[in-house]
Amino acid sequence: MKEIFFPKRMWRSRGELKRRYDVVIVGGGSHGLATAYYLAKEHGAKSVCILEKSYIGSGASGRNTTIVRSNYRTPEGAAFYGESVRLYERLSKELDFNLMFSQRGHLTLAHSDRALVVMQERAEVNKLLGIKSSVVGPREIAALCPELDLSDRPTWPVLGALFHPPGGIIRHDAVVWAFARAADRRGVDIHPYTEVTGFQQSNGRVTVVETNRGRIECGQVVSATAGWSTLVGDLAGVRLPITTHILQAFVTEPLKPFLDVVIVSSQLHVYVSQTDRGEFLIGAEIEPYTTYKGTGTLSFLETSARHSLELFPQLERTKLLRTWTGLCDLSPDYSPILGKTEVDNFHVSTGWGTYGFKAAPIVGVTLAELVATGKTPELIAPFALERFHTDTLVSELAAAAVSH
Amino acid sequence: MSALYFMSPARCTPETLASPLERGLVGAPESLRDLSPDGKVELRGDLARVGLAEGDELIRLTPRRGFLLTGDPLAAIDRSRANGVLAYDMTGALGGLAFEGETLFRRLTDLDPGALPTAGGFARISAILVRDEGERFRAYFPQELGHYVVEVVLDVLAGLAGGRSHRA
Amino acid sequence: MRLPAQPGELIDRAEPLGFRLGEYRLEGFRGDTIGSALFANGRRVFSRSFKYHRPRGLLCCSGHCPNCMMTVDGVPNVRVCVEPLREGAVVTPQNVLGRLDMDFLSVVDKFGGPFTPVGFYYRTMIRPRFMWPVYEKFLRGVAGLGRLDEHAGHSRRYDVEHRRARVLVIGGGQAGRAAALAAATAGPGVVLVDESVRLADVELPGVEVLAPARALGIWEGKLVPVDSGTVLYRYRAERIIVATGTVEQPLVFPGNDLAGVMLPEAARRLIRDFSLRPGQRAIVLAADERAPEIAETLREAGVAVPRVVDLREGARQLEAHGRRGHVRRVVVDGEETKCDLVVVSGGRQPAYSLLSQAGGRVEYDESLKVFVPRDLPAGIEAVGSVTGEGIVRAEGAAAYEGSGKCFVCICEDVTTKDVKRSIEEGFDSIELSKRYTTVTMGPCQGKLCQLPSIHLYAHELHTYEATIGTTTARPPWAPVELGLLAGRHLEPTRRTSLHFRHEELGARMMWAGPWKRPYAYGEHPEDEVRTVHESLGVIDVSTLGKLLVEGPEAAQLLERLYPNRFADLKAGRIRYGVLTSDGGRIMDDGTVARLADDLYYVTTTSTGADAVTAWFEWWNAVWGYDAEIVNVTGALAALNLAGPRSRDALQRLTEDELSADEFRYLDAKHIEVAGVPCLALRIGFVGELGYELHFPSSAAEYLWDRLLADGARPFGLEPQRILRLEKGHVIVGQDTDSESNLLSAGMPWLPKMDKDDFVGKFALEHFAERDERELLVGFTMEDDVVPAEGAQIVVEGQPAGRVTSARRSEQVGAVIGLGWLPRDRADAGTRFEVRVDRRLVGARVHHGAFFDSAGERMRS
């Protein structure tokens, strides 16, 4: 609060690279920064740095649609994301930075009875794990979101929804900055505009991280580079089951509060929320082809505008203001890949598809524990890279399509 | 008797047949014509060996895949198969619609009207488009989407006429 | 109020138009914009700003800035400076608590300053946690601009039109027109797009002029959508010439947002287009060469111009003061001048956005002090001032000193103080600071604030603009209505040839994948189940995917696509088949009938037809067997006639012999039914004696009518689901998911592991070596409760499995279902518990069919 009157630096300005760090974290997004923060806070790590090729939060952390939820299909996923939401709920206070976590409720719409069954399954799994989640009918939807077109007019009328009260939106940049500030204050060196160009290894371990600003000796390495994790993995000789795709979103001009809940439709491949600034934030599904080129497509704008209007015809004269894209790492089972790899001290956080931002705090907590203790926490054991070698997947596919 | 004789509407007693566009086109402008009952044959094989009868129209999609629009699909199939080209009666599979106006065409598809016939995206589905003299076009599309296509075309026509929707 | 007729004025003084502003009735002329008409009626304050609720007036008069945003006829955020006036238009101010000239929320401006610096919301309202929703509600309430009418919608018709151009010229200024004319000499296909209504009547020989219309962006494939109001023209161009000119830049000084501070073009438009005097007494402040020219324009319109300041001469202090939001005086280096109009020119920034979207590089030009486009991709050209050509370097301070709020970004109310503070706090790159201060993120999307803010960053960070760089230019170039992007709302819907028959019979239609299908025909699906068990039902299964596989190597192809065997299938016989991925997962299922040595007829699930066709074709593109794959799904209708009476009923309509000996279970035969040639398959998904008739779709209604006339009763999808569940038949995609394989889903008998190869074989070899974690089995409930599909099987309080299908069966006399259970609980008779409505209900594992387990009825 007093920083309102006496501005204070959020973090130190970029310093020189040290010759050695115990832990080198590649990627200055929410995952990397959270891992650094919890390493310093929970495990007293003194020698940690973040290497970010651009500015902090420049990748997926700053390009997602800010939705947070935990109503996953698999027990493994629901337990994991459930813990993430619980951490997020306490995070503003812990980091003394208002992340504006707005738990206004999250509705995933069903337009077919098949979709209702999948929701029923998610609701049942969630309830057993203590996550608030239930299937609701049109009448309850109308009470939660009177603005939604629940008539028979749309091609795909709404039949029901999965209601998840703790779901909501959060200010994504604030999460990045708050973790960065907290990590910085605990001695983590954040190096923006520092790109990793290679790793030197000996005896199956990474010993040196090479960057465009020089080399660093390292104890352990964490790669949290959504979009580019294949390339960083390649540098370390770690092959990943990942393809890279673009995800797009747009916002409209700001309007007075209109929509309180977060609305998602898998059938229409669209999700809609209204930010605290008043903009409608609308996103869709990833493009089907792999690409590293972050330009958007007109057909995305057309299709998601059309589908948004099926849900909210009132928005037809609302103006689209700004569009953007981000890169997503897609895993074969739509669950993340988290933890150890076959290179002994090289750990990954990847395969997040479109769900990574929701998991930032719990990724930080669990990866920090792994790095500090060498043991994989139980919560993330199911998400090990090894599952693709042993063919024991954790499939969120049935719940996927679009489930933001 | 061919093993595929159950594919051919031409082998049905004529009074048993209906068109998928019938209901949609009730009251529609005369510029729209239902071509669904016309003979359509899918060809697989060396298209150069297909023998064409008078009035037959061959649309080549690939060197080995084409569509034959023909007045007598049964004869066309026999002729093709005799020449070693596999032929399938798609008369019942495809709805057909003739329409007029390049603007109407442009409101339905991104395809180049100067590069027809071809197969491509049309009214958010896939269709074979043919251009006749002047601004007259034909579209052939999956019959199960026939009602939808008619609805879209009538809706676009209403828009071109300054109306809001053909239903409103 | 108006000046004498100006040459080329846009208004038609002969045609007055009445409109309303709140409770006032006002008048303007045809040709006016709402903005010009309001101005003519003496209105100077048009809106209240985003954060501080400061009064704002016309600034750009070009539709860029948010200063004139009002609600018009219920539509919020309309830039009235470019919105044509209509008779009867109802205009209301927005983002105001009270009146435009007396906004109670402007208290934020007066007192909030020290409490609401940039990012204040990140620092406050954190404790106590339970209060945040209350704070947030307030924050949301004061944010946003216009208010959406919740009953609006479906008010306009929007269309999309695809067009082609040999040369598309964007921008109809001198350079654009010249380029278009030059291009036209080479032939037709030249189109010129311009935003100005003035271009609407311009005739250029050989050029199609589209105006007023706005190119929204340049996408890959030289795709340019053009916004013309209610039609979106999607141009595909061979060559694109961008002549978008420049955008006038404001100056950054205290009081630079007061009503009466205008850009030169705004003053010029008011005078030239609408014959309005923009003020009585003006000061001209220019950082470029245009001061004399601007002053001249104003004087010609009768505006007194007591002071013209060429800022290149090095003024340091500059501030404007006002009363109630209107500018009243300007102080330059201590010298004060009274005025009601300040025309500011901060130079001109090339409008490079489209070029940058198209892949061009943007570079800071040190000599011009603006960003210019460079290295354009092939087929994209730029002409005129957008290239920097003809621009005179503007010289002035990044921000002028003085007292009062000094705005870098008008849209978002970002002051120089905010920017400085963000840098102090460590947000020291343009992208970071943009996200923190929100500079350039408002309605103008940086058109009026990107360059000034970059100058400011460079100044504050003691570096060069070139080092700072720009933020990424993304489409659209200007805000665009969602309705226009959406176009028409109709979506493809697959209907079977019997769709209207189902509707006539009162069926409740439901979505099943891309198809509409009958759920049931009456209120009681169980009645339809009974009909099938007892007499004769008929269901429309035209949605089944249907494929022909034909050729000398058709058998080899199928042999390799399916885990089970098809090469040994005799002509005229049918076999069930399941398709698996190469990872061994179940993808689809259906029947395969061999019609001749080299011809197979394959059915797939209703949603699988397209995917299976593509799957077959892809593998065959890899393998190259001499076989053709033809999707005939739509060509054929299919009816499943089921029930003990089906043989007799069908026999009455055909002369072909249907006796149990002649037409056996799993036979495929050609028969003629009521004059319709059919492929009849004797199969039994629903467990009763049955025939599936496949025949030309155009005869569907006829044959359906005949069967109904003969006593067959239609049944829908829901009764079919009950019937198949009684048989323990699996629905792929409902009972199986993306991880299910043939061993876990209870079909270990299906794959023929002695085949050389098939898709999924390698994976199955490995599955066979491990124990599946869970198995798909049938069960009967102990109580008469029907668990939801998706209900959890609970072991020690934890989810351990799930119900995938469950129904009450009259025939079985119990609630039956299918579900996934842990391997150690999957033996027949094992008791387990399902969670139903917060309690645990017992159930027992049941293997095989629940009814007629020997399959005598369907084989009868």
Place this chain on the structure above:
Amino acid sequence: MSFVLACPHCGPRPVDEFAYSGEVTRRPQSSPTLRELTDYVYFRDNVAGRQREWWQHRQGCGEWFLAERDTRTNEIISVSLPKPGT
């Protein structure tokens, strides 16, 4: 609409008309180890650069073909019909 892809038969068309089927992989010849199998089923090169990949002109002629594309720019370097059995 994104980039334009040239179908070997129909010529340049918007990418929305095509179905994408991923990078070209090598199927193991006979009974692979679990490691070899999962490498083929799940793991991808996912290169930032030239990639050989499968496309089908789903809304047009229906042909499956191979394209070489630079995934950093979406530039199509070449398209070709598959040579079966190789």
